[in-house]
Amino acid sequence: MSAPQILVLAKAPVPGRVKTRLCPPCTPEQAARVAAAALADTLDTVTRTAAGSRVLVVDGDHPAPPGWVSLPQRGGPLSDRLADAFADTGTTGAATVLIGMDTPQLTAGLLDTILELLRTADGPDAVLGPAVDGGWWALGLRDARHATVLRTVPTSLTTTGQQTLTALRRRGLRVGLLPRLRDVDTAADARTVAAACPPESRFAAAVAAEVPSIAAVAR
Template sequence: MTTLIVMAKECRPGRVKTRLHPPLSLEQAARVARACLDDTVARIRRVGDRRVLCVQGVLPGIPGFEQVAQGDGGLDERIGAVLDQIDGPVLLIGMDTPQLDPGLLARLADQWPADVDAWFGPAVDGGFWLLGLAGHVRRRGDLVRGVPMSQDDTGAMMRARLVDAGLRVHDVIALEDVDDISSLTRVGRLVDQGGRVAAVVAELGGFGAKAPDARRSDAGGSDAWMRRAS
């Protein structure tokens, strides 16, 4: 049974997406954060056998998702704590990539080949948007604890930690997090135009030029979503 975990945060002005301010107000930045969360959960509502929101702060209940509170400490400690609570295969994502492909996640949740111990999704900014661990991987929280977060080499260090632990790592397509106005501009052009992020961007007047197709999460081809790691 694959569990999908979403690391989420209460969308309170001044507590989320503060790098969007300025030019956005803190209230507008919080609306963007909530739109990212809404689109993310809408797209993954049928992915996996169990879906868990790991929440910092307070969020209203969302149908189809359990909620657990994030623990104390830095993000590495909070991720490690929730990973330690889950038995069986797990896919962990954040709430900042609403352009993700639910078909990709469904394939990862359903397909755990014998030679895959970990799925890894790098982020364009140097972090990572996806961490998947097979059910036989033990001491999984310790794989994340101690990895510095929010740095341009966080993803490289996280992936190296997996490899150093002897895990067979398979990479999936890189995605861009919504962090600032530039990334909101690009991601806003990739999301479902009927979703909340597109609506909020339109209400705020839109931003910039269309993002390059290379960053789309729905690249064609049956194997285009996965690259075999060395």
């Protein structure tokens, strides 16, 4: 099997277009700075992994790190954009792992463990990382063509993760479940995730600087 690849599905951190659920208490500009920090930490983490290739699949204009490939997102609904990301990057014989920019607490060690699972001969056909809100934060596939099932799964629901798991299993895939992580949607999520990040995290620093405390909002 060829070396696996990691895709990061992201949105350019433009005020008013990213992390809108942080507003309030954040302003659109503050939310965009938090999003930029989350994306920067995520890209750094993926760069440190053993992936054979790394692809930034981006909505908008944002530079990819050196050594990365950058591709535009395509498709309308998120379900189609997810499936198209796999379709546009799928390489025969290479496993693919897709993550977003909303889990900056993610470590290179965990990602390398996922890559190894997909490279192991008797490992699962797919791996799915459930999110606390009922969605999912990572999907890994030995064969990217199986991502077509994502087109049938509604997104942004509390049942999205379970429906994705069911769709993969109905396709006959053996699915391994990854640790449950919290992704960043609300200010409360941002503070919880920031506390799980290492001290050098840009996301943690951005949350401390940009997300008003409950006490400050109440004044």
